[in-house]
Amino acid sequence: MSRLTIAKALNAGLRRALEADPKVVLAGEDIGKLGGVFRVTEGLQKDFGEARVIDSPLAESGIVGTAVGMALRGYRPVCEMQFDGFTMPAFDQIVNQVAKMRNRSAGRLKMPVVIRIPYGGGIGAVEHHSESPEAYFCHTPGLKVVSPSNAHDAYWMIQQAVASDDPVIFFEPKRRYHERGEVDEHTEPQPLHTSSVVRPGSDVTVLAYGPMVKVCLDAATAAEDEGRSLEVIDLRTLSPLDMTMITESAQKTGRVIIVHEAAVSGGLGGEIAARIGEHCFYSLEAPVLRVGGFDIPYPASRLEEEYLPDLDRVLDGVDRSLAF
Amino acid sequence: MGEMSGSSTDVDFIQLLTPEGTLVSSDEYQNTCTDEQIAGFYRDMTLTRRIDTEATALQRQGELGLWASCLGQEAAQIGSGRALGGQDHVFPTYREHGVAWTLGIDPVDLLRLFRGVDLGGWDPDQTRFNLYTIVIGAQTLHATGYAMGLERDGLVGTGDPDRDAAVIGYLGDGATSQGDVSEAFVFAASYNAPVVFICQNNQWAISEPIERQSRIPLYRRSAGFGFPGVRVDGNDVLAMYAVTQQALERARSGSGPSFIEAYTYRMGAHTTSDDPTKYRLGDEVEHWRLKDPIARVKAYLVRNGAVTEDYFTEIDAEADDLAADLRKRCLELPEPRLVDAFDHVYAEQTPYLEEQKANYAAYLDTFTDDDQEDQLPVQGGVR
Numbered sequence: 001m002s003r004l005t006i007a008k009a010l011n012a013g014l015r016r017a018l019e020a021d022p023k024v025v026l027a028g029e030d031i032g033k034l035g036g037v038f039r040v041t042e043g044l045q046k047d048f049g050e051a052r053v054i055d056s057p058l059a060e061s062g063i064v065g066t067a068v069g070m071a072l073r074g075y076r077p078v079c080e081m082q083f084d085g086f087t088m089p090a091f092d093q094i095v096n097q098v099a100k101m102r103n104r105s106a107g108r109l110k111m112p113v114v115i116r117i118p119y120g121g122g123i124g125a126v127e128h129h130s131e132s133p134e135a136y137f138c139h140t141p142g143l144k145v146v147s148p149s150n151a152h153d154a155y156w157m158i159q160q161a162v163a164s165d166d167p168v169i170f171f172e173p174k175r176r177y178h179e180r181g182e183v184d185e186h187t188e189p190q191p192l193h194t195s196s197v198v199r200p201g202s203d204v205t206v207l208a209y210g211p212m213v214k215v216c217l218d219a220a221t222a223a224e225d226e227g228r229s230l231e232v233i234d235l236r237t238l239s240p241l242d243m244t245m246i247t248e249s250a251q252k253t254g255r256v257i258i259v260h261e262a263a264v265s266g267g268l269g270g271e272i273a274a275r276i277g278e279h280c281f282y283s284l285e286a287p288v289l290r291v292g293g294f295d296i297p298y299p300a301s302r303l304e305e306e307y308l309p310d311l312d313r314v315l316d317g318v319d320r321s322l323a324f
Numbered sequence: 325m326g327e328m329s330g331s332s333t334d335v336d337f338i339q340l341l342t343p344e345g346t347l348v349s350s351d352e353y354q355n356t357c358t359d360e361q362i363a364g365f366y367r368d369m370t371l372t373r374r375i376d377t378e379a380t381a382l383q384r385q386g387e388l389g390l391w392a393s394c395l396g397q398e399a400a401q402i403g404s405g406r407a408l409g410g411q412d413h414v415f416p417t418y419r420e421h422g423v424a425w426t427l428g429i430d431p432v433d434l435l436r437l438f439r440g441v442d443l444g445g446w447d448p449d450q451t452r453f454n455l456y457t458i459v460i461g462a463q464t465l466h467a468t469g470y471a472m473g474l475e476r477d478g479l480v481g482t483g484d485p486d487r488d489a490a491v492i493g494y495l496g497d498g499a500t501s502q503g504d505v506s507e508a509f510v511f512a513a514s515y516n517a518p519v520v521f522i523c524q525n526n527q528w529a530i531s532e533p534i535e536r537q538s539r540i541p542l543y544r545r546s547a548g549f550g551f552p553g554v555r556v557d558g559n560d561v562l563a564m565y566a567v568t569q570q571a572l573e574r575a576r577s578g579s580g581p582s583f584i585e586a587y588t589y590r591m592g593a594h595t596t597s598d599d600p601t602k603y604r605l606g607d608e609v610e611h612w613r614l615k616d617p618i619a620r621v622k623a624y625l626v627r628n629g630a631v632t633e634d635y636f637t638e639i640d641a642e643a644d645d646l647a648a649d650l651r652k653r654c655l656e657l658p659e660p661r662l663v664d665a666f667d668h669v670y671a672e673q674t675p676y677l678e679e680q681k682a683n684y685a686a687y688l689d690t691f692t693d694d695d696q697e698d699q700l701p702v703q704g705g706v707r
Contacts, residue, residue, distance in 0.1 A: 025476075051476055056511075059507040062507030062510060062511050064465075065464075065466060065468075065507065066468050066469030069415075069468060069473065070469040072448070073474065092504075096462065097462055100443075101455075102670070103668045105455060106668050108449070142670070144670070166670050166671045166672055244675075
């Protein structure tokens with residue numbers, strides 16, 4: 001067991017992936033000597049060389065597009081998009097090429113590409129550095145999308161993503177990079193595309209992922225003081241969704257709130273709400289509610305604390321749910 | 325030479341065989357092909373043209389949803405395709421039917437895509453010919469990444485001709501306006517990747533002329549990225565063969581990327597969806613007809629007595645047989661089943677997709693056999 005930050009856990013996970021398979025290569029801007037702007041790849045180029053930890057030209061479509069070619073050559077590229085908003089120049093390569101190559105070839109070709117995206121707000125950054133674009137990728141058949149919320153999951157999920165023959169969009173909660181947690185390097189990890197109950201409860205189910213899990217756990221602690229029992233589920237996998245766990249919890253509590261930073265309209269919460277509606281209609285005591293970002297572009301950083309769902313907004317959602 | 329235009333018709337380029345069918349040479353490039361090889365090129369180009377005209381006819385008869393003709397570009401494709409070595413790999417656009425021919429792709433497999441039976445009916449690993457890429461220029465990055473992989477695999481610059489390998493990434497003149505192509509040039513140069521970019525400048529990107537893409541001749545683009553570029557008479561199969569061979573050898577030996585502008589002309593439409601009479605003049609087409617890539621090879625072969633008249637008769641008969649066989653097998657292609665499409669999305673199937681597939685299969689089972697016979701295949705929208 002080690003106590004690591006999420007950034008260090010990802011670093012350790014990537015190191016293990018590089019050791020485990022000589023076909024694994026990392027590529028991205030500033031990931032070599034600098035170790036990435038968040039230092040997630042620190043020291044890896046020194047130990048594995050410039051051919052395996054590649055400092056890329058500043059061109060996101062180029063990073064992903066060449067990763068497609070390398071994957072076709074038998075490599076397992078792990079691309080870093082330096083910031084969430086910079087993923088968009090690579091959007092065509094991700095959704096038209098990475099996502100579709102297997103299907104286009106009727107299963108003859110595989111695309112074992114991981115695209116790491118530090119995402120979300122809360123770090124006081126400038127424009128394009130605080131986006132939550134996960135719904136675009138969850139909407140794209142052929143991609144799998146995951147997001148760890150803690151160091152242990154970060155360590156294991158990155159290795160599982162690299163080992164997967166499917167392309168994985170790997171969202172890293174950048175405002176949690178420096179939060180520490182226990183990492184058990186020897187335990188058998190839970191399967192990549194499963195969710196976790198991170199706090200059991202009986203009154204309301206709160207679904208969250210990535211940076212919002214901590215907010216929801218804090219809200220659950222505060223709610224307990226008011227005599228309310230929240231069950232917090234860390235989704236971990238956004239596509240495919242672990243509907244087994246989501247459904248079980250929804251049927252148990254009868255009330256569900258989905259919390260994410262991304263704008264509510266067209267977001268993942270809507271999809272989850274619809275699926276819960278299909279599966280659990282007769283178990284629900286209240287409509288499935290969403291607590292998320294407003295439908296405005298991510299605001300200037302002095303407004304982000306107000307923009308981002310926080311403990312009070314989650315508790316307000318709980319109040320609304322229980323009012324039905 | 326029109327240095328300030330991407331389209332000057334008074335162009336300087338590498339040419340080894342004139343439109344009249346006489347051999348010429350330049351300081352840098354000479355014809356090394358035997359008459360037997362040249363006769364082989366004639367056969368390749370004639371059969372490619374026959375595949376192309378048959379596919380166009382099939383589209384006009386409603387048997388293909390779309391066809392992207394390569395009429396007029398046979399020399400650029402056969403010359404470069406025949407220059408490939410046994411370990412080289414190709415990343416085409418959606419028009420490289422002649423290159424596909426040189427790599428032994430069954431032409432009916434090309435039709436599958438355009439008939440809407442599948443999205444790419446050949447094995448890229450076995451054929452060394454990647455699937456067609458519809459988004460303009462995206463494949464140039466794939467070619468570059470694959471070439472970077474070859475270099476990492478130690479398959480470049482070993483001096484062993486059975487080992488060293490390179491990649492050709494094809495693109496059109498319109499693609500040179502795309503960001504991906506510029507990014508591919510940056511990556512290829514930066515990593516000294518063993519890739520040859522072959523741009524078939526056929527003068528038109530659907531209805532937009534080359535002047536809309538470039539103010540300078542395209543072959544000069546690569547200099548700005550730090551690797552050599554050359555303009556070749558793209559209707560001259562011997563020049564295309566010689567220049568491509570040299571560029572591939574350069575890539576295989578570890579000297580990095582290069583760019584070939586095959587200066588040619590698309591004689592037909594961009595695809596069967598557009599009408600070129602709306603955007604270009606008949607005079608221009610006639611001008612290029614006189615530069616026909618096949619006619620000049622035939623003129624050479626006749627003039628030099630390299631083959632007998634029977635040779636041409638035999639090839640024409642072979643082309644007719646090929647076309648008839650292609651038509652027959654195209655019409656016999658089995659209808660795909662949507663229920664099978666759920667299986668190829670992921671390597672590891674997801675529970676939800678499995679559920680959707682099962683539900684859809686159950687839904688299909690609610691129809692009687694008579695109902696299913698009544699259901700006509702739905703014609704999908706084709707760009």
